[in-house]
Structure formats: C-alpha cells, structure tokens
Amino acid sequence: MPVLTRLIPSPVSVDIAAGALDNLAGLLADQRISSSGRLAVAISGGSGTALRGRLAPALPGADWYEVDGCTLDAAVQLADAMRASHYDAVVGLGGGKIIDAAKYAAARVGLPMVAVATNLSHDGICSPVSILDNDAGRGSYGVPTPIALVVDLDVIREAPVRYVRSGIGDAISNLSAVADWELAHRETGEQIDGLAAAMARQAGEAVLRHPGDCEDDAFLTVLAEALVLSGIAMSIAGHTRPSSGACHEISHALDLLYPRRSALHGEQVGLGAAFATHLRGEGERAALVAEVLRRHELPVVPDEIGFGTDEFVAAVAFAPQTRPGRYTILEHLDLTTDEIRDAYADYVKAISS
CATH class of the missing domain: 3.40.50.1970 (Rossmann fold)
Incomplete structure (x- = not known):
C-alpha cells in the first residue's frame, strides 16, 4: 500500500x-x-x-x-x-x-x-x-x-520590550485568523488546510496559555517557536490565511487610513483579534484574549495606541477592502458604520466586566 x-x-x-x-x-x-x-x-x-x-x-x-x-x-x-x-x-x-x-x-x-x-x-x-x-x-x-x-x-x-510584546499579539491573533478561515470554509466552501490550521492554532494557544512573561526564557522560547510555526503554517497553506483574518484586515486599514500614526503590527492585530472574536459571538474567548493581552501590557482598546473610537470604527468599516476576496467575520456580518459602533460599545462593556 x-x-x-x-x-x-x-x-x-x-x-x-x-x-x-x-x-x-x-x-x-x-x-x-x-x-x-x-x-x-x-x-x-x-x-x-x-x-x-x-x-x-x-x-x-x-x-x-x-x-x-x-x-x-x-x-x-x-x-x-x-x-x-x-x-x-x-x-x-x-x-x-x-x-x-x-x-x-x-x-x-x-x-x-x-x-x-x-x-x-x-x-x-x-x-x-x-x-x-x-x-x-x-x-x-x-x-x-x-x-x-x-x-x-x-x-x-x-530589545525594547514593546517589540517583544508585539510578537505576542501577532501569535495570539492566529486564533482569530484560523476561526475566520473555518468560517469561510463553512459559509463559502473555501478549502482549508488542516495541517496549516493546526500549526497556527497551536502556536497561538501556546502563547495564550503560557503563564510566563518577557523576562522569562521559557516564555521567550515558546513565543519564538510560535512565530516560527506561524510562518511555516503559511508556507504549507501557500497563503497567509493561517495567520491573517479580520484581525489583519483591521490592522491594514489602520495602516492605510492613518499611516503616520500606526502602532506596531502585533499591537494592532492583537486588538483586532480580540474585537473579531467578540464579533463572532465568542464572548468568553474574547474576554480571555483581552485578559492575556492586558497581562502583557498590550492594547485592548484603540485609544491605548492613539486611535479614537470614530477612527477605529472607520478602520473596521474599511477593513474588507484591504483584502478583496478574503472572507472573514467582517464580510460575513457586513455591518454598517452604526452597527460597528454599537458592536464596539458592546465589546468594551464585555471586556471591562
């Protein structure tokens, strides 16, 4: 055989x-x-x-x-x-x-x-x-x-600790990216690569669940390994789907709309992942992601990286245009600006409770 x-x-x-x-x-x-x-x-x-x-x-x-x-x-x-x-x-x-x-x-x-x-x-x-x-x-x-x-x-x-923390946000965002990929598979029939998805998800979970911080070699090793696995997952899939969903669309929108004020990539995608997880109706999961981001001193609301609520809402509304043809929770819900504003208000309440 x-x-x-x-x-x-x-x-x-x-x-x-x-x-x-x-x-x-x-x-x-x-x-x-x-x-x-x-x-x-x-x-x-x-x-x-x-x-x-x-x-x-x-x-x-x-x-x-x-x-x-x-x-x-x-x-x-x-x-x-x-x-x-x-x-x-x-x-x-x-x-x-x-x-x-x-x-x-x-x-x-x-x-x-x-x-x-x-x-x-x-x-x-x-x-x-x-x-x-x-x-x-x-x-x-x-x-x-x-x-x-x-x-x-x-x-x-x-290295400046802010840059290491940024990597934490990027690794954790895998979890939202894979969830968006699975959503696209269910709703549009988009092919999903199970091995690539598994590698990206486990990389994100390893960082999310690790009790250490940036002063800890054991944690830094897990973070470095997670970032490596994320890269390999993209190579396996042949595209960025395992590590890029609505979280990255939001980040790209912030970069394009406010190029002189964009924060670090990992800071933006971590915030985007927490919000996208909330949009998918995964309240407890969104709260956990926000809790871990806070523990590592990463932003969970846009004003922590210099963006107002209106600017963030505008970025979320613009985000699907940054990746035409990609299906995420943003394309699935197709929210109006007012609906995004309401969803964001609900998100803030949910992660603050």
Missing part, C-alpha cells in the same frame, strides 16, 4: 537559545548554506549595526550592507548592489523590517536567506511574506521561507 506524503517548506536549521549567536559562523558554514563563506549581510542602523563588531571577525568573507528605511525601494537597491558579487547566501540581521527587506532582496537575486532576529515583533521572521512600504502605502510580497533562523534569547532580552 503506497504511503502518500507531502514536502513541507521549512528552514533546514532553527536555533532558538541563549547564546545562539555564538554558533552563527558554524551554522553558516553548513554546505547547504555557505561552504565558501561568501555572504551578504544586510543590517539596519539599529540592532544589526550594534552586533556587527561582535560578528564580523567570525565572518571574514562577508560583505556588510546597511539598508536605509527597509522600504520596497531599499530592498530593490539591496538586491541590485548584491548582483555585483557572487554570494552563497544573504543574512538578514536585525528586527522584522530588515529581515523582510533581506527576504525580498534574496528572492530577487535567487539566493537563500538566513534570518537572524534581534527581536520577536511579528511572525515575519520565518514567513514566506515580506511586508514593505511602497508608494501606495504598504504591500505584502511573496518570498521563499528563510533557509535558516537564529534567535539568541540574550539578544532578545536586550
């Missing part, structure tokens, strides 16, 4: 541990990544630059590229600069923005990419997507999954 399987796109190496950067040179020397040591290392002016002095002696064959702004134009410029040399791989060293820029540039020149994350702000550290600012605002671009991932918990603890 034949055994049918499928290949799962995933990194060949994932190293999440205190002191993981000490092993970076050895990981990169793996013949599957860079046996010659010819590497292009992309850094921003922040954490990546701070670590360059520490890592450069161990990577004598590397060329270092400081990327300004981490926009689509900057990523294209990085790719063009790398074409002049023959590299084995690209290393993105820093936060989520530089990793997204490096993923895009690596895809453009056809090189494998290694993500070395210095914070845990969102699941882009291992996803097949780059989020980059462009002339129209902000766009999502499909890219290969990183060939390897390194997360040094000692470095993560030195």
Whole structure:
C-alpha cells in the first residue's frame, strides 16, 4: 500500500537559545548554506549595526550592507548592489523590517536567506511574506521561507520590550485568523488546510496559555517557536490565511487610513483579534484574549495606541477592502458604520466586566 506524503517548506536549521549567536559562523558554514563563506549581510542602523563588531571577525568573507528605511525601494537597491558579487547566501540581521527587506532582496537575486532576529515583533521572521512600504502605502510580497533562523534569547532580552510584546499579539491573533478561515470554509466552501490550521492554532494557544512573561526564557522560547510555526503554517497553506483574518484586515486599514500614526503590527492585530472574536459571538474567548493581552501590557482598546473610537470604527468599516476576496467575520456580518459602533460599545462593556 503506497504511503502518500507531502514536502513541507521549512528552514533546514532553527536555533532558538541563549547564546545562539555564538554558533552563527558554524551554522553558516553548513554546505547547504555557505561552504565558501561568501555572504551578504544586510543590517539596519539599529540592532544589526550594534552586533556587527561582535560578528564580523567570525565572518571574514562577508560583505556588510546597511539598508536605509527597509522600504520596497531599499530592498530593490539591496538586491541590485548584491548582483555585483557572487554570494552563497544573504543574512538578514536585525528586527522584522530588515529581515523582510533581506527576504525580498534574496528572492530577487535567487539566493537563500538566513534570518537572524534581534527581536520577536511579528511572525515575519520565518514567513514566506515580506511586508514593505511602497508608494501606495504598504504591500505584502511573496518570498521563499528563510533557509535558516537564529534567535539568541540574550539578544532578545536586550530589545525594547514593546517589540517583544508585539510578537505576542501577532501569535495570539492566529486564533482569530484560523476561526475566520473555518468560517469561510463553512459559509463559502473555501478549502482549508488542516495541517496549516493546526500549526497556527497551536502556536497561538501556546502563547495564550503560557503563564510566563518577557523576562522569562521559557516564555521567550515558546513565543519564538510560535512565530516560527506561524510562518511555516503559511508556507504549507501557500497563503497567509493561517495567520491573517479580520484581525489583519483591521490592522491594514489602520495602516492605510492613518499611516503616520500606526502602532506596531502585533499591537494592532492583537486588538483586532480580540474585537473579531467578540464579533463572532465568542464572548468568553474574547474576554480571555483581552485578559492575556492586558497581562502583557498590550492594547485592548484603540485609544491605548492613539486611535479614537470614530477612527477605529472607520478602520473596521474599511477593513474588507484591504483584502478583496478574503472572507472573514467582517464580510460575513457586513455591518454598517452604526452597527460597528454599537458592536464596539458592546465589546468594551464585555471586556471591562
């Protein structure tokens, strides 16, 4: 009897541990990544630059590229600069923005990419997507999954804690995204990938249920693993459905409508997930999500990140336009502006009781 399987796109190496950067040179020397040591290392002016002095002696064959702004134009410029040399791989060293820029540039020149994350702000550290600012605002671009991932918990603890908390919001939002995917399956017949959904859901549940906080290595490990699993779930599905539902539509709407005042991605999607869960009639679940977000000092109402009620209501009304063809609780209910306002008032009461 034949055994049918499928290949799962995933990194060949994932190293999440205190002191993981000490092993970076050895990981990169793996013949599957860079046996010659010819590497292009992309850094921003922040954490990546701070670590360059520490890592450069161990990577004598590397060329270092400081990327300004981490926009689509900057990523294209990085790719063009790398074409002049023959590299084995690209290393993105820093936060989520530089990793997204490096993923895009690596895809453009056809090189494998290694993500070395210095914070845990969102699941882009291992996803097949780059989020980059462009002339129209902000766009999502499909890219290969990183060939390897390194997360040094000692470095993560030195990052601004707000960025780590943002990753918590992004991981927990998986639960709302999967619920929206299941809703679309029931209502429209959209195909759902059970393995991708299971991975994304378990990643979210692991973070939601963990009693630790950002000072705890055990919690940081679970959070990093959850963000990795979220990225792999998207690769399995072939799209962002496992980690992107109404929660992300609301966040994208905030980015587009108020580009100079948008909060961190994970802050916005966590809030969006709590509200979307309330809209689906899951009162106890919404209260639990809000409680955990509060415990990690994440926003549960928009004024905690600088948006008024009217602005949030407008963003929710606009949100379905950010992902045409995607079916979530927002498309299902098709609420008017007044109905959104009433639902939001009910949400505030429910999470305050």
